[in-house]
Amino acid sequence: VQAEIIAIGSELLTPQRLDTNSLYLTDKLNALGVELAMKSVVGDDRDRLEGAIRDALQRSEILLLTGGLGPTEDDVTRDAVAQALGRPLVFREELLEAIRERFARIRRIMSEINRRQAYLVEGAEALPNPNGTAAGQWIRLDNGRVIALLPGPPRELKPMFESHVLPRLEPLLPPKVLRTLFWRVAGMPESDLDQLISPVYTKYTNPVTTILAAVGDIQIHLRCRCDTAEEGESRLAEVASQIEPLLGDRVYSRDGSPLEVVVGRMLQAREATLAVAESCTGGLLAQRITSVPGASGYFAGGFLVYTNRAKQELLDIPEELLERETAVSDAVARAMAVAARDRLNATYGVAITGYAGPDGGDEKNPVGTVFIGIATPAGSSARRIVFGGDRDRTRQLAAQTALDLLRRALSA
Amino acid sequence: VQAEIIAIGSELLTPQRLDTNSLYLTDKLNALGVELAMKSVVGDDRDRLEGAIRDALQRSEILLLTGGLGPTEDDVTRDAVAQALGRPLVFREELLEAIRERFARIRRIMSEINRRQAYLVEGAEALPNPNGTAAGQWIRLDNGRVIALLPGPPRELKPMFESHVLPRLEPLLPPKVLRTLFWRVAGMPESDLDQLISPVYTKYTNPVTTILAAVGDIQIHLRCRCDTAEEGESRLAEVASQIEPLLGDRVYSRDGSPLEVVVGRMLQAREATLAVAESCTGGLLAQRITSVPGASGYFAGGFLVYTNRAKQELLDIPEELLERETAVSDAVARAMAVAARDRLNATYGVAITGYAGPDGGDEKNPVGTVFIGIATPAGSSARRIVFGGDRDRTRQLAAQTALDLLRRALSA
Numbered sequence: 001v002q003a004e005i006i007a008i009g010s011e012l013l014t015p016q017r018l019d020t021n022s023l024y025l026t027d028k029l030n031a032l033g034v035e036l037a038m039k040s041v042v043g044d045d046r047d048r049l050e051g052a053i054r055d056a057l058q059r060s061e062i063l064l065l066t067g068g069l070g071p072t073e074d075d076v077t078r079d080a081v082a083q084a085l086g087r088p089l090v091f092r093e094e095l096l097e098a099i100r101e102r103f104a105r106i107r108r109i110m111s112e113i114n115r116r117q118a119y120l121v122e123g124a125e126a127l128p129n130p131n132g133t134a135a136g137q138w139i140r141l142d143n144g145r146v147i148a149l150l151p152g153p154p155r156e157l158k159p160m161f162e163s164h165v166l167p168r169l170e171p172l173l174p175p176k177v178l179r180t181l182f183w184r185v186a187g188m189p190e191s192d193l194d195q196l197i198s199p200v201y202t203k204y205t206n207p208v209t210t211i212l213a214a215v216g217d218i219q220i221h222l223r224c225r226c227d228t229a230e231e232g233e234s235r236l237a238e239v240a241s242q243i244e245p246l247l248g249d250r251v252y253s254r255d256g257s258p259l260e261v262v263v264g265r266m267l268q269a270r271e272a273t274l275a276v277a278e279s280c281t282g283g284l285l286a287q288r289i290t291s292v293p294g295a296s297g298y299f300a301g302g303f304l305v306y307t308n309r310a311k312q313e314l315l316d317i318p319e320e321l322l323e324r325e326t327a328v329s330d331a332v333a334r335a336m337a338v339a340a341r342d343r344l345n346a347t348y349g350v351a352i353t354g355y356a357g358p359d360g361g362d363e364k365n366p367v368g369t370v371f372i373g374i375a376t377p378a379g380s381s382a383r384r385i386v387f388g389g390d391r392d393r394t395r396q397l398a399a400q401t402a403l404d405l406l407r408r409a410l411s412a
Numbered sequence: 413v414q415a416e417i418i419a420i421g422s423e424l425l426t427p428q429r430l431d432t433n434s435l436y437l438t439d440k441l442n443a444l445g446v447e448l449a450m451k452s453v454v455g456d457d458r459d460r461l462e463g464a465i466r467d468a469l470q471r472s473e474i475l476l477l478t479g480g481l482g483p484t485e486d487d488v489t490r491d492a493v494a495q496a497l498g499r500p501l502v503f504r505e506e507l508l509e510a511i512r513e514r515f516a517r518i519r520r521i522m523s524e525i526n527r528r529q530a531y532l533v534e535g536a537e538a539l540p541n542p543n544g545t546a547a548g549q550w551i552r553l554d555n556g557r558v559i560a561l562l563p564g565p566p567r568e569l570k571p572m573f574e575s576h577v578l579p580r581l582e583p584l585l586p587p588k589v590l591r592t593l594f595w596r597v598a599g600m601p602e603s604d605l606d607q608l609i610s611p612v613y614t615k616y617t618n619p620v621t622t623i624l625a626a627v628g629d630i631q632i633h634l635r636c637r638c639d640t641a642e643e644g645e646s647r648l649a650e651v652a653s654q655i656e657p658l659l660g661d662r663v664y665s666r667d668g669s670p671l672e673v674v675v676g677r678m679l680q681a682r683e684a685t686l687a688v689a690e691s692c693t694g695g696l697l698a699q700r701i702t703s704v705p706g707a708s709g710y711f712a713g714g715f716l717v718y719t720n721r722a723k724q725e726l727l728d729i730p731e732e733l734l735e736r737e738t739a740v741s742d743a744v745a746r747a748m749a750v751a752a753r754d755r756l757n758a759t760y761g762v763a764i765t766g767y768a769g770p771d772g773g774d775e776k777n778p779v780g781t782v783f784i785g786i787a788t789p790a791g792s793s794a795r796r797i798v799f800g801g802d803r804d805r806t807r808q809l810a811a812q813t814a815l816d817l818l819r820r821a822l823s824a
Binding site for chain 1: 425439447448451452457467622692694695697705711714715756771804
């Protein structure tokens, strides 16, 4: 079974806006075993939309329309669907009543133009909208195809889809069970990861494997649609048993949690605390750690020591050491981590110092070089990494790598 | 003149990926005075793509296709265009040569399947691709309509569009001059701003006004397309003279620079330095300040004092004050800013302390309450703000507001 999405609104044809509703809808459709055949964006143009609806109904069994259900002349979806199906629009007193009540609740007077929202395509069921004045519509055609008209704002569309479209779609589809597996992996470029695991996953079309890469962070999804839960589990297990050994300890999460949450849980479980000292990342690492609610339970605090002077003043890194080794060095990274840990009486200390660019760097350590120091109750160590890419990317990779090295230290 | 974009690739029909190339292309087209009639996404399906191309050519004068130019069987764009136009594909030796050379440069052997990339639709011009093996194609039909086939990866598509498509498009379009105006505004919700300035801008269709809102940060674009530069300037001036007084000192940038760059420039111009102390934002403020190359010239450093203990240990905030006033108070915000400034011998100190949520807060100061302290050579002050929304949003708004208050202190 195939579906199609048409998003309606001239603002979605500007350089600023994308139709993000379609991502949400695709996810929901895929979970039902429905694939997306095509999606399109049409402006507030009735005739063009009518044509797009006709084209889509020739290709796909399910057509979802989003947007264009407002009260103004620009809102053309109702008219375009009526035209495409050759059916009239019919006025529904009870819809007008619902709109009027909504206005009364927020102590405003309904404007005359809102009457337009009380019209349904003949034969359509109205879908209630608790978060707005635009009712949705559900139309089942004689040939079995279905059309749903949904409002554009996500906070109106999503609850309407869950409560009123899903329950109407499900009985029309062959029953399927969905089973998923999920890994998050740090410390590997996407291309390397793909080279590593694609010989396995390309052998299978069910489960489907999706790889989603952010800077220094990769998510791997396996999604299996089967007739029974057992079949789904066993298909997933077959693929997982081949992929897991390849990934090894690079996997940091199996439940979708980001690295800062995983590290936070590990610290908490050990009743340990963490102090940081950041030079080139300037707060990026701490910002991620403290983005987790409850971080005060394990984050002892930290030092933003972007300059050599700050390293001396706040962490007592000896001037002589900074001159001899430079600030971007194994020795200084370790000294920073140790000092942060000591100052805050923390169990662990993590330090980042590097050349994020675009300027800086020297022959030995070019732009992109970062040293990450880790201080533990057992001592200190540092790791040198050279990242490619721009300033922003280097900073993000440095923070991500620091979290990952801390995770490994905590696992040891 | 109207254009249409079709993005090709099954990955663009998953819940994870959006066709972002279309934003770039729309911007470039709009600058030429070309509007987008429609855009769509089609999977790697030759027949469906052929149909979509036929439909688009009936509606629009310009058709841009992105993606599907790779070497594999899944790459169907060349075939689909040839089919839709009823033209054969023709092999071009010189294209194969170029691909071979590219492989030789990176010391790899060209695989046989890459031959597929050496075929052009009959009558097409090849568009060189310095960043990949997929050549683009430019086809001018007898009826004057044009089709461009462009590669999917943005780093291949963008340079090809700029160097080879724009110069071919421009002579086909009526000459127009584009003039733009730009403001960035902090400290105002989008709805308030829109209410304030929409009575002005809705009176005009040229210039077009676009409002782009991020958390605590709004960009206002005015774009004017005219026959002469003088006309463009005078139309912009007419609208600007009405909008500027409404915005007042909320405008922080007229050249697109973000707030951290603007504040950095102001500090540099005054030869001043800045120290920070962050509690609930945990590094977010400093991270933004240090995202600017050259921040070491004015960023003296800072303290991550997420817990009361860290506030005492690193900044000597008296325990008695923390107990009497709580950490989220005017007095503590000021004390933090003053201490950070003193410790680092900086000209200015900025401190953030608040309840980011989801837990915390008290009757007087509910979750979302943030105090921002500013210490200057003249003394210290603090501002209390209650933000709505979740933890992430509160933290972002707090950092943004702190930068904006510092900007105002620096302007005084």
